Amino acid sequence: MDALLLSRIQFGFVISFHILFPAFTIGLASWLAFVEWRWLRTRDTLWRDLYFFWTKVFAVSFGMGVVSGIVMSFQFGTNWAVLSEQAGNILGPLLSYEVLTAFFLEATFLGVMLFGWSRVKERMHFLATCMVALGTLISTFWIISANSWMQTPAGYKIVEGVFEPDSWWAIVFNPSFPYRLAHMVLAAFITTCFVIGGVAASYLLRGVHVEAGKRMLKAAVIFAAITVPAQVFVGDLHGLNVREHQPIKVAAMEAHWESGAPGEGVPLILFAVPNEKAERNDYEIAVPKLGSLILTHTLDGDIQPLKSVPASERPPVKPVFYAFRIMVGLGVAMLLLVLFSLWQWWRGRLYQSRAALWGWRVLTLSGFVALLSGWYVVEIGRQPYVIYGLLRTADAVSPIAAASVMTSLIVFAVVYFVVFGAGIGYLVKLIRKGPHPHEPPPRNEQGEKTAARPLSLPDESSEADA
Amino acid sequence: MEYWLPVIWFGVIGFGVLMYVLLDGFVLGLGILAPFAEDEGQLDHMMNTAAPIWDGNETWLVLGGAGLLAAFPKAYALVLSALYLPVLLMLIALVFRGVAFEFRFKARRAKPAWGAAFALGSIFCAFAQGLILGAIVEGMPMQEGKYVGGVFDWFSPFSMLTGAAVVFGYALLGSTWLILKTDGRMQLIARTLARPLVLVVAVFIGLVSAWLPFLDSRIMARWFEGGNFYWLFPVPLLVIGNAYALWRAVMREGNDAQPFVYALLFFVLGFLGLVLGIWPNIVPGLSIWDAASPPSSQGFVLAGLVVLLPAILGYTYWSYRVFRGKIAADAGYH
Numbered sequence: 001m002d003a004l005l006l007s008r009i010q011f012g013f014v015i016s017f018h019i020l021f022p023a024f025t026i027g028l029a030s031w032l033a034f035v036e037w038r039w040l041r042t043r044d045t046l047w048r049d050l051y052f053f054w055t056k057v058f059a060v061s062f063g064m065g066v067v068s069g070i071v072m073s074f075q076f077g078t079n080w081a082v083l084s085e086q087a088g089n090i091l092g093p094l095l096s097y098e099v100l101t102a103f104f105l106e107a108t109f110l111g112v113m114l115f116g117w118s119r120v121k122e123r124m125h126f127l128a129t130c131m132v133a134l135g136t137l138i139s140t141f142w143i144i145s146a147n148s149w150m151q152t153p154a155g156y157k158i159v160e161g162v163f164e165p166d167s168w169w170a171i172v173f174n175p176s177f178p179y180r181l182a183h184m185v186l187a188a189f190i191t192t193c194f195v196i197g198g199v200a201a202s203y204l205l206r207g208v209h210v211e212a213g214k215r216m217l218k219a220a221v222i223f224a225a226i227t228v229p230a231q232v233f234v235g236d237l238h239g240l241n242v243r244e245h246q247p248i249k250v251a252a253m254e255a256h257w258e259s260g261a262p263g264e265g266v267p268l269i270l271f272a273v274p275n276e277k278a279e280r281n282d283y284e285i286a287v288p289k290l291g292s293l294i295l296t297h298t299l300d301g302d303i304q305p306l307k308s309v310p311a312s313e314r315p316p317v318k319p320v321f322y323a324f325r326i327m328v329g330l331g332v333a334m335l336l337l338v339l340f341s342l343w344q345w346w347r348g349r350l351y352q353s354r355a356a357l358w359g360w361r362v363l364t365l366s367g368f369v370a371l372l373s374g375w376y377v378v379e380i381g382r383q384p385y386v387i388y389g390l391l392r393t394a395d396a397v398s399p400i401a402a403a404s405v406m407t408s409l410i411v412f413a414v415v416y417f418v419v420f421g422a423g424i425g426y427l428v429k430l431i432r433k434g435p436h437p438h439e440p441p442p443r444n445e446q447g448e449k450t451a452a453r454p455l456s457l458p459d460e461s462s463e464a465d466a
Numbered sequence: 467m468e469y470w471l472p473v474i475w476f477g478v479i480g481f482g483v484l485m486y487v488l489l490d491g492f493v494l495g496l497g498i499l500a501p502f503a504e505d506e507g508q509l510d511h512m513m514n515t516a517a518p519i520w521d522g523n524e525t526w527l528v529l530g531g532a533g534l535l536a537a538f539p540k541a542y543a544l545v546l547s548a549l550y551l552p553v554l555l556m557l558i559a560l561v562f563r564g565v566a567f568e569f570r571f572k573a574r575r576a577k578p579a580w581g582a583a584f585a586l587g588s589i590f591c592a593f594a595q596g597l598i599l600g601a602i603v604e605g606m607p608m609q610e611g612k613y614v615g616g617v618f619d620w621f622s623p624f625s626m627l628t629g630a631a632v633v634f635g636y637a638l639l640g641s642t643w644l645i646l647k648t649d650g651r652m653q654l655i656a657r658t659l660a661r662p663l664v665l666v667v668a669v670f671i672g673l674v675s676a677w678l679p680f681l682d683s684r685i686m687a688r689w690f691e692g693g694n695f696y697w698l699f700p701v702p703l704l705v706i707g708n709a710y711a712l713w714r715a716v717m718r719e720g721n722d723a724q725p726f727v728y729a730l731l732f733f734v735l736g737f738l739g740l741v742l743g744i745w746p747n748i749v750p751g752l753s754i755w756d757a758a759s760p761p762s763s764q765g766f767v768l769a770g771l772v773v774l775l776p777a778i779l780g781y782t783y784w785s786y787r788v789f790r791g792k793i794a795a796d797a798g799y800h
Contacts (some may be wrong), residue, residue: 044647060568066521067564071557073531081613088539089759093767095532099525100774108778108785111518119788165762219553398547399615408554415558419565426572454477457734461726 004397006075006405007079010412014071014377016372017416021065025142027192028058028187029133032113034219036129041123046211051434053212054196057427061115064423066107072411079405081398083386087163090156090171098142106135117312121192137185144184148177150387152245152377163387175245179238180378184232191367192390193227196220198364199431201357207354209434217360224338232335236294245390247304247314249381252320253283254291258305265300266291274317279307315383319376327373329365335362372436409464471765472758475537478771484535484737486526486611488639488730493520495640496730497588498633502659508652515566515647515793524560536767538757541748548606548613549598549620556594556667563587589633596632600625603740604681605750624677633669635733640662642725645716647793653722656740660716660725668709671736675702678743698742705735746795758767 020283032054039047073095076084084091103464109131116125155170156163165171201214243250250256255274256266270292272281292301306314337359344353351357493516503509516523533544546553566584573580603622608614642662644656712728715721744750748757758764 018717060572061519063565063568066524067561070524070528070560073528074546074553074557076535077531078543078550080549081543081547084535084543088535088542089763092532092534092536092542092759093763094540096529096536096767097770098782099529099532100778101769103525104522104778104782108519108522108781110521111785111790115518139794151719159760164760165766168762169765195539232525270557286675378509398543399613400547400550404617409552411554419561422576423565426569430572 001406002395002400003079003400003402003405006365006402007397007400010405011075011410012080013409014068014075016375016415017420018065018072019066019372020368021061021068022136022139023188023191023368024195025058025062025065025215027190028054028061029129029221030088030189031138031192031196032058033126033129033133036126040126046215048424049437050212050216050434053430055114055283056430060427060430061346062106062110064261064420068416070421071354077398078408079398079400080386080396081400082211083391083396085262086391086396087150087387088398090149090163090165093165093168094142094146094149098139102135102139102142102177103234106139134459140185140188144181145172145174145177147378148180149174150219151382152176154389158390163390175236176241177356179234179241182234183231183238186227186234187229187367187371189332189372190224190231192457193224193367194219194360195362195365197224198362198367199361201362203434204351205354205361207358209437211440212435218345220360221338221350225342226336227340228334231331235331239295240297243303246304246382247409249320249377250295250303251274251306251308252315252317252381253324253377254295254303255303255317255321256291256303257281257384259302259363262302263300265289265293265298266303267293268294272321274321276311276317279311290452312384315381322380323373323376326426327370327377330363330370330373334363334370386450467761467765469755471538471761471768472754474711474768475758475764476745477752478768479530479533479748480737480741481539481675482526482530484734485692486523487737488532488733489526490520491636491733492516492639492643492726493523494563494588494592495556495636495638495643497566497584497640498592499640499644499656499659500585504655506577506581508655509584510571511648511652511793512644513570513584515644517567518789519785520564522785524564533617533767535760536753538748539759541752542759544608544613544752545598545602545605545749548615549601551734552594552597552601552620556598559591559594561587563591576598581703587681588636592633593629594689596629597625599740600628602749603628603678608612608751623762624681625678627670628674631667631674631735634666634670635736638667639726639729639733642712642716642729646722646726649722649792657716661713664709664713664716667732675739692730699738701735701742702787705732705739707734708735719785752765 005159015244032051035047035051035054038044039051076088076091076287104159109128112120112125113132116128120128143455149171152175153163154174155165155167157166158164179299187209196216200216203209204217239250245343254266255269255272257279259266264290267286267287272286275282289299291303292299295301300347305316308324340355340359341350341353344356382388384392386396395457496512496516500509500512503512531542534545562583564587566580566587567577569579570584572575597620600622604622604624606613606615606619638660641656641660645653645660683759708728710730712725712732715724718724746753746755748754
């Protein structure tokens with residue numbers, strides 16, 4: 001294996017791990033802001049218990065996001081030096097703005113949010129939570145802008161083989177950016193929503209933390225009833241945008257090798273095994289014209305087929321095709337569960353319906369799977385380019401030895417499995433244990449002679465009674 | 467603008483790196499000193515002093531990385547791909563150090579293991595940073611701005627020396643931070659450690675300074691060019707004076723902030739000495755003007771920086787105010 005392939009595997013590995021944590025904490029930070037607001041408004045201690053409980057989960061997840069994110073910020077230089085040299089003029093400023101407007105904000109106010117409960121006034125503490133939530137959203141804005149620019153480059157000029165900014169407005173708000181930003185933020189909210197609902201459902205099924213479980217499930221159903229349908233709508237707009245700017249990606253998503261007779265339209269393939277050698281699908285089950293309806297909003301519209309470009313210009317079809325189906329399949333499952341839950345709620349049976357509770361429990365982690373699948377569609381679908389149509393991934397890699405990358409890949413794999421395996425283990429234990437009823441506030445009222453306790457707030461070791 | 471923007475950005479990156487070295491330096495120092503904690507409770511105490519602020523401190527490193535990519539993309543690409551393995555070591559060490567802050571307090575059986583991760587992560591991270599510094603100061607083989615050296619070119623007696631120097635330097639910062647933030651037994655341990663560390667760090671600064679003029683990169687040549695030495699020689703004198711003041715302050719009861727301030731000053735002076743030597747290159751052989759991104763890139767970020775940097779410094783100061791004062795030994799919820 002060469003440095004290119006190894007670098008691609010390594011990037012895919014470290015970013016797949018990384019994205020799980022921000023995807024969760026973006027939604028969780030907003031959820032915490034909501035919960036703390038309810039506590040301040042209602043003075044109902046259950047809200048405060050929920051706040052402390054989810055803060056612990058947030059702290060561990062955020063920490064893992066931070067350390068895996070630092071790795072990301074150096075990957076571009078270590079493994080993709082040519083990309084950094086040629087596009088650093090554009091990507092560097094976007095990432096710098098992310099650090100300046102989001103990372104410092106999150107990191108600094110997180111300290112106050114976790115440890116400042118009795119060192120600052122209530123309103124100040126609430127402000128800190130809001131700043132953390134705002135920071136996660138601002139961070140999403142810049143990183144999606146940078147990624148979108150690589151998908152749909154705009155506002156640049158090329159001087160001696162190097163990208164230079166021409167219009168920052170056009171760069172930041174490049175053609176695919178608004179759709180992808182909305183899609184990602186909703187995906188993050190939905191991911192968190194289903195974790196909260198899933199945890200609540202498992203408490204209700206186990207008969208523990210019943211009041212907390214009911215409140216969380218109700219909130220999850222309401223938020224999911226807003227975000228999931230919104231995601232269907234945004235996803236559709238996003239799809240139209242991809243068809244306009246990256247038609248071959250859409251062709252790979254649909255495994256659409258060649259167009260039929262004029263007016264025949266594009267079928268929707270429910271199942272198939274794309275055969276890249278023979279340039280066709282095996283075992284295909286398809287619904288005629290439905291693809292056209294979804295992709296072009298007409299019955300006979302056509303999309304550009306894969307065979308319209310040489311094989312060297314196509315992304316790998318199989319992973320894009322399957323990943324897209326996993327994402328959409330999970331989206332449909334989520335939508336059905338939300339509708340079913342609303343119906344049960346209307347009948348006054350939400351907490352008794354074992355079918356609804358099991359549905360939430362089963363789909364607890366569905367957001368993560370759907371989100372990763374979506375990103376695989378985006379990132380594998382843009383191949384063979386790293387900057388779409390302009391810079392090939394193969395030309396962007398650093399002049400480094402394959403042995404170095406092999407070493408780093410093995411080290412990352414081992415370390416990530418140990419470290420994040422342990423972290424996820426602690427998260428599972430925290431969540432299984434659930435919120436303390438009438439949790440006492442952190443014991444640091446005595447003023448200056450106290451410390452807040454590192455990232456664990458008022459709790460004992462989670463291994464203690466596990 | 468073509469002339470001044472890279473100069474300003476050299477200052478900005480320098481400021482960011484200095485902030486990182488000072489702020490994460492003392493947190494890494496806590497990890498380096500972790501083996502001197504007498505029991506798990508003392509290590510809790512040490513980590514508690516930095517728990518609310520370590521994350522913000524580490525963010526300066528990310529700013530350094532992103533800022534370098536934005537303002538000097540050629541230097542970013544060159545340095546990181548040339549120093550692939552030391553950067554890998556630093557990142558892995560940072561992963562262990564960072565998660566140890568969270569996991570150690572969640573663990574019971576594995577608590578000593580995460581304590582060890584905190585200590586080893588900090589030590590290796592500091593060593594890797596010193597090594598990276600040494601390798602940059604020594605210079606790296608390149609043609610037309612591209613790295614043409616081997617995988618282990620960074621390995622040299624000089625980079626090993628700077629690696630060790632940074633480990634002891636951060637330990638000194640950490641010990642003076644503990645003098646500031648703790649009292650009683652913990653503070654006494656910190657005072658006892660700080661004294662020998664002052665001497666060791668002074669010796670390291672002497673060794674590194676004596677070595678610099680003999681490096682191929684001639685990085686310190688400017689120190690001895692023309693009349694430069696005459697107006698630069700106060701810098702070494704200040705270092706010696708500061709070392710003496712620090713040595714005395716460490717054992718003096720009453721003003722617990724003084725040792726930390728002198729230790730920070732130690733780093734500022736050493737950093738200034740190196741920066742003066744590197745200027746006007748960002749890496750030996752690659753001038754800031756050759757490595758710079760176009761004014762449209764540097765100017766775009768600078769415009770935001772003018773507003774955002776004071777804001778960041780403002781709320782960072784505020785968060786230190788919130789957590790001011792001594793941190794009690796029995797803090798925590800066991």
